[in-house]
Structure formats: structure tokens, C-alpha cells
Amino acid sequence: MSDIIVIGGGPSGITAAIKAKNKNNNVILLEKNSSPLKKLLLTGNGKCNYFNEVFSTKNYHSNNIDIVNKIISDKNLNSVKDFFDELGVIPKIKNGYYYPFSNQAITIKNVLLHEAESKGIEIICNSEVLDIEKKDKFIIKCFDKEYTCDKLIVSMGSKAYPKTGSDGLGYSLLEKLGHSIIKPLPALVQLTSDFKYLKEIDGVRTDVYMELFEDNKYLDSEVGELQFTNYGISGICTFNLSNYVTRGLDEGRKEVIKINLVPFIETLITPWLDNYSKKNSNKNLTELLEGFLNYKLVNMLIKVSDLKGNSYYKDLTNEEKLRLCHNLRSLEIPITGTKSYDSAQICNGGIPLSEINYQTMESNIIEGLYIIGELLDMNGNCGGYNLTTCWISGLLAGKDIGEDND
Numbered sequence: 001m002s003d004i005i006v007i008g009g010g011p012s013g014i015t016a017a018i019k020a021k022n023k024n025n026n027v028i029l030l031e032k033n034s035s036p037l038k039k040l041l042l043t044g045n046g047k048c049n050y051f052n053e054v055f056s057t058k059n060y061h062s063n064n065i066d067i068v069n070k071i072i073s074d075k076n077l078n079s080v081k082d083f084f085d086e087l088g089v090i091p092k093i094k095n096g097y098y099y100p101f102s103n104q105a106i107t108i109k110n111v112l113l114h115e116a117e118s119k120g121i122e123i124i125c126n127s128e129v130l131d132i133e134k135k136d137k138f139i140i141k142c143f144d145k146e147y148t149c150d151k152l153i154v155s156m157g158s159k160a161y162p163k164t165g166s167d168g169l170g171y172s173l174l175e176k177l178g179h180s181i182i183k184p185l186p187a188l189v190q191l192t193s194d195f196k197y198l199k200e201i202d203g204v205r206t207d208v209y210m211e212l213f214e215d216n217k218y219l220d221s222e223v224g225e226l227q228f229t230n231y232g233i234s235g236i237c238t239f240n241l242s243n244y245v246t247r248g249l250d251e252g253r254k255e256v257i258k259i260n261l262v263p264f265i266e267t268l269i270t271p272w273l274d275n276y277s278k279k280n281s282n283k284n285l286t287e288l289l290e291g292f293l294n295y296k297l298v299n300m301l302i303k304v305s306d307l308k309g310n311s312y313y314k315d316l317t318n319e320e321k322l323r324l325c326h327n328l329r330s331l332e333i334p335i336t337g338t339k340s341y342d343s344a345q346i347c348n349g350g351i352p353l354s355e356i357n358y359q360t361m362e363s364n365i366i367e368g369l370y371i372i373g374e375l376l377d378m379n380g381n382c383g384g385y386n387l388t389t390c391w392i393s394g395l396l397a398g399k400d401i402g403e404d405n406d
């Protein structure tokens with residue numbers, strides 16, 4: 001009988017444990033919380049966007065995107081679908097985004113725990129691992145107990161959202177075992193700004209096209225809903241761009257978001273506005289802009305363009321018209337930082353993919369050690385991409401162990 005230990009009962013760890021268990025091994029999962037899968041319950045606003053079948057490297061961030069490409073293969077994506085099919089989860093699928101049909105994250109938690117229990121996996125909660133040593137076997141040290149095992153799966157999560165249990169200790173324990181770490185930074189997170197008018201537009205949600213410029217060079221763009229807050233910007237588009245911003249700011253680059261507040265205007269904006277103002281010639285500037293923008297944005301735009309709300313568009317100088325059009329089309333929001341790990345959905349960075357075997361998730365540095373889930377430098381955008389990598393890496397590691405001496 002071989003002994004397998006999994007540290008961390010998140011989505012990746014539970015999946016790996018389920019797949020690793022066979023009749024010739026003992027699988028123990030150590031979880032520091034009183035119950036596993038605490039973070040999973042928060043995902044997708046409690047509905048759990050657990051998978052995305054539409055893979056594009058554009059949705060991932062890593063220092064080794066070639067390996068991401070190999071890990072998120074069609075074969076591995078299909079194995080996730082098969083896994084949930086076997087667990088009896090009926091999905092609700094919208095544009096490739098998977099949710100449980102129940103619309104409840106707890107459905108996914110319950111099926112996983114039920115499967116783990118029925119396979120005879122021992123889940124030991126309230127067991128915080130403090131240290132790992134590798135001699136002949138792995139020695140896992142908790143506060144009042146030590147465990148030994150032949151194979152070890154580390155699935156302790158990142159530093160994001162520490163109140164769910166993942167506080168970043170996994171990185172230091174793996175570093176001690178010889179792995180290197182690409183500095184983890186908060187990602188899928190709100191961005192802060194010193195834009196002067198934020199307090200006035202706090203709470204406004206609006207559909208935009210937004211572009212990220214790093215050191216004045218275009219980097220990426222997003223289309224969707226943006227939320228202005230009193231500290232900066234939020235919303236899914238912001239979260240996705242935060243994956244670049246967090247690294248750029250940490251490495252001293254200048255990050256600016258340019259917002260097109262009128263994405264519905266498909267032609268050049270100046271003739272469009274000339275034409276629109278002629279049709280609405282009895283309206284002053286405030287009244288004119290309120291025809292298509294939130295009133296808080298109108299007041300901010302008039303101020304940021306240095307105009308007067310009671311003036312008329314036809315009376316503006318060419319320079320004033322250009323200023324207004326520029327701010328409508330390309331409002332500049334300088335980014336000063338990100339919110340902290342406490343509100344970040346994931347971490348950007350982690351264990352370099354070059355240090356693991358991408359087919360099995362086994363460490364290239366220590367035999368018998370497997371690293372999975374968000375600990376890896378393989379970070380996705382919003383849309384189920386992060387859980388997708390957790391299931392895939394968990395399945396790969398578990399399968400490698402489970403089929404070893406079956």
C-alpha cells in the first residue's frame with residue numbers, strides 16, 4: 001500500500017484526490033479549514049462558473065504560454081467534461097460558460113465531497129500544514145501531528161482571498177523544497193486611480209470599450225460593463241485587464257486605461273456629434289449629452305473637458321469640440337495600483353510551468369511531488385478559466401498517481 005497525501009481541499013486538491021485513489025493506496029487530504037472548498041462556494045457569485053470550453057491563450061497569463069497551450073488541450077478539456085458528467089452534474093451552458101443547472105456552487109461542492117467519501121478518501125479538516133520535508137518519504141508537519149507519504153500533491157492555492165484559507169504558504173513551502181516562484185501579485189482585482197472626478201461618478205455602471213496602454217503602448221482591450229468607484233474602476237473588463245496591470249505596476253511601468261464611453265457610435269465621432277446636435281439644437285450641452293450618457297458622467301465630462309453645461313454645442317470652438325470628442329472616445333484613467341489580495345479573485349504568478357511535467361503535474365525537481373491549481377503560473381481571465389485549470393491539473397496529477405499501481 002502506498003500513502004498519498006494531498007495538502008489543500010480546494011477544487012484542484014479534491015479532484016486530484018478522487019483520481020489518485022485506487023485499491024492499492026491510501027489517500028489522505030489535509031485541509032486547514034473546518035470544511036473543504038470554501039472558496040469554491042463564492043465563485044461566480046455563488047453560482048460557480050466552473051468551466052469554459054472555449055479555449056484561447058488570450059484568456060490566460062503565464063510566463064510560459066506554450067505550456068499553457070499544451071495543458072489546456074482539447075483532450076484535457078474533454079476529460080473535465082467527462083469528469084463532471086460522471087459525477088452527475090448537469091450543466092447550464094451560455095456561450096461556452098458552464099454553470100451547474102442548479103445555479104448553486106454548493107452542487108459542485110456536494111458532488112465532489114460525495115465522490116471523495118464514496119472512494120474512501122480520508123479528509124482531515126482543521127489540519128493546517130506548517131512544513132514539508134523530503135527524506136526517503138515526504139514528512140508533512142502539522143501543529144500537533146506528523147504524516148509521512150510516498151507521493152505528495154500540493155494544492156494549497158494562492159495568496160488571493162485569504163479568508164477562504166489560501167494564504168500563500170504553499171509558495172514558501174515549495175520554494176524551500178527547491179522550486180522558484182514568479183512573484184505572486186493580486187489579479188482579477190479592482191484597479192485604483194487618482195483620476196480627479198472619481199467621487200462624482202462613484203457607482204456608475206456603463207457599457208464601454210476600454211483599452212490598456214502600458215508605457216504609452218497599446219496592450220489589450222475589453223468590451224463590456226465598467227463600474228466606476230470612489231477609488232478607481234471595477235467590473236469584469238477591469239478584472240481581466242488587471243492581469244497585466246498588476247505585473248506592469250510592480251515592474252515600474254506606467255498603466256493608463258482609455259475608455260470609449262460611446263462604443264455604440266460606429267462612425268467618426270465628430271460628424272456624429274455635429275449631426276446629433278443639429279437634431280437636438282434646442283438642448284444645451286448637459287441636456288444634449290444626457291441623451292446617451294449617465295448624468296453623473298455628463299457632469300464629469302463637461303468638467304474634464306473644461307466646458308460649461310449651459311453652453312450650446314454649436315457655439316463651441318473647434319478646439320473645445322475636439323476636447324469633448326476626445327474625452328467621450330478616449331477618457332484617460334491613470335492607474336495607480338490594485339486592490340489587495342483580500343479582494344483579488346486570483347494571483348498572477350506562481351510556480352513556473354517549466355518546473356513541472358505538463359503531462360502529469362509532477363515536479364521536475366522532486367520526484368513524487370505534484371503541484372496543481374492556482375499555485376501554478378497559469379492564470380486565467382474571468383469566465384471559468386481558473387477553475388478549468390484546477391480541474392485539469394487535478395485530473396492529470398491524480399490520474400498519474402492513480403494509474404501507477406492500480
Ligand SMILES: Cc1cc2nc3c(=O)[nH]c(=O)nc-3n(C[C@H](O)[C@H](O)[C@H](O)COP(=O)(O)OP(=O)(O)OC[C@H]3O[C@@H](n4cnc5c(N)ncnc54)[C@H](O)[C@@H]3O)c2cc1C
Nearest residue numbers: 008010011012032043044129157165166373374384386387
Ligand atoms: C470571489 C471569487 C470568485 C471566483 N469566481 C470564479 C469563477 O466563477 N470561475 C472560476 O473559474 N474561478 C473563479 N475564482 C477563482 C477560483 O476560485 C480559484 O482559482 C480556485 O478556487 C483555486 O483552486 P485551488 O484548488 O488552487 O485553491 P483554493 O480554492 O484556494 O484551495 C486551497 C485550499 O488549501 C487549503 N490550505 C491552504 N493552506 C493550507 C495549509 N497550510 N494546510 C492545509 N490546508 C491549506 C485552503 O484552506 C483551501 O481550502 C473565484 C475566486 C474568488 C475569490
